[in-house]
Amino acid sequence: MLRNEVWASALEVDGDLEGTFVAIDKETPTATDRQIEVDIPRCHQYDELLSSSEGHRKFKRILKAWVVSHPQYVYWQGLDSLSAPFLYLNFNNEALAYACLSAFIPKYLHNFFLKDNSAVIQEYLAKFSHLIAFHDPALANHLSSISFVPELFAIPWFLTMFSHVFPLHKIFHLWDKLLLGDASFPLFVGLAVLLQLRDTLLTSGFNECILLFSDLPEIDIERCVTDSVDLFCITPRSVTYRQHESPIGKFSSDSLRNFGHVLQSECCPRISGAELMDLLDLEHVKFSRSKALVVDIRNLEEYPFQFNRGAIPESVSIPFSTITADEEGKAVLPPAKLIQLQQCSKGKIVVVVSARGMNSAEVGVLLIFVFLFNQMSLKSYCLL
Structure with missing residues (x-):
């Protein structure tokens, strides 16, 4: 019985809701009216309340109010489905239904309703x-x-x-x-x-x-x-x-911001350096509390002390140049490295790290295949 109020509180809805809703022009025809009228009769119409003529009128007022009050966005099919739970819970309080919808969208669907989304x-x-x-x-x-x-x-x-x-x-x-x-x-x-x-x-x-x-x-x-x-x-x-x-x-993670343009080409996610350090828990590494295994793919001339650069403790060095392919083009690791991965990776997040300019994403694809092909227990996997 209190779900509508609990949701409104979770969405931090407050202020003069009725005054705000009443002030919005919901009567003047707009270019989206036709699409709204087509969508409403198809939205959760198994429900007696929402399928009623009064339900349809309330649906239309709430949707028109949102479109009019958010001129930076456009009406996309699906907005009717988003409003349905709020209308059902606040059937006699359209202002609260509208306010909840207006608070919900920017939190979970930021910029989803741009004309070019x-x-x-x-x-x-x-x-x-x-x-x-x-x-x-x-x-x-x-x-x-x-x-x-x-x-x-x-x-x-x-x-x-x-x-x-x-x-x-x-x-x-x-x-x-x-x-x-x-x-x-x-x-x-x-x-x-x-x-x-x-x-x-x-x-x-x-x-x-x-x-x-x-x-x-x-x-x-x-x-x-x-x-x-x-x-x-x-x-x-x-x-x-x-x-x-x-x-x-x-x-916020500055170390991740430069990779937005390559998301589509990568098969697994990137992790921030700060979170990797937390997972490694280096202060207690001797007690094997680390939740991650680092696979360092830098070539031997860079690993571990070239240019005063060290290596992460307990990391596995698999130089990119040592990863070969079989006759079918499938990745092959040196046997000793494969055994080392099998022993060290169980139950841990595997993180590939590389030098600047190296393609850690490409190695990520290869190593995922190696794990699956050898039926190794790969918990989860990401790039740095």
Whole structure:
């Protein structure tokens, strides 16, 4: 009974909500009216409240109010689905429904509703791909091998924060947790959904995957929420760093800002130097508390003391020049290095570090293959 007020509090909604809503012109015709009128009758119309004629009128007023009061954005299909949970919970208080929607979008969908949102969407999906590779390299490798990329299925998920995918009762349960997380939390929800479908995905080709997501199987929402929180808590924050994220409460990492232009070409995420140091816990390294294994790919002339540069303690040196390929073009490591990786990497995050100018992303692809080909236990993986 108090969910609407709890959500409003979580979104820090306050002020003269009624006065603000009343002052917005919701009657003058706009260019988006026709699309709004087409979308509303298709939005959660199994629900008696939202499918009523009064529900449709309230839907339209809230959506028009948002479009009019945010001239820097445009109406995209999916905005109706985003407003549905707020309207349902505040059916007799349109001002609060509008205020919650207006606070929700900049927090989780910053710049998603720009007229040209391609850069924002591409970065978001790239981060999603990286997150899949970080937590489940085998699944990421399979999806890549069949060219089943997130652009084919995940845009409606994130553009509507799953409100277009799940029925209202599941959305309420999901958003109860989502509203407590930051802008990266929806990425973990998407990952949790994929992990529920993992067994099916790993045995499916491209066409089967398309069919699977065109009619999404039943998702255990309790498991989805629990897994999302667990994944969120164990993932370094810099792994999900986005340049296009809202500046409010945003994780900042100068060491990651220069890599925005290469996101699409990389198969796994980058981690900040500061977080790597935290994972290594070098003060207690003799007690084996390190949560990461560093693979240093600098060539021998640079490792470890060339130009007064040292090496990270307990790191594994695999010079880039020693990585070869077999007749099929698959990466091959020196046997001794392969054994060393097998012994040292179990249960740890593997981080590839390189000298300036070296292609650590390319080595990342090679090493992921080496791990999978040799059935090694790869927990998660990123670049520095």
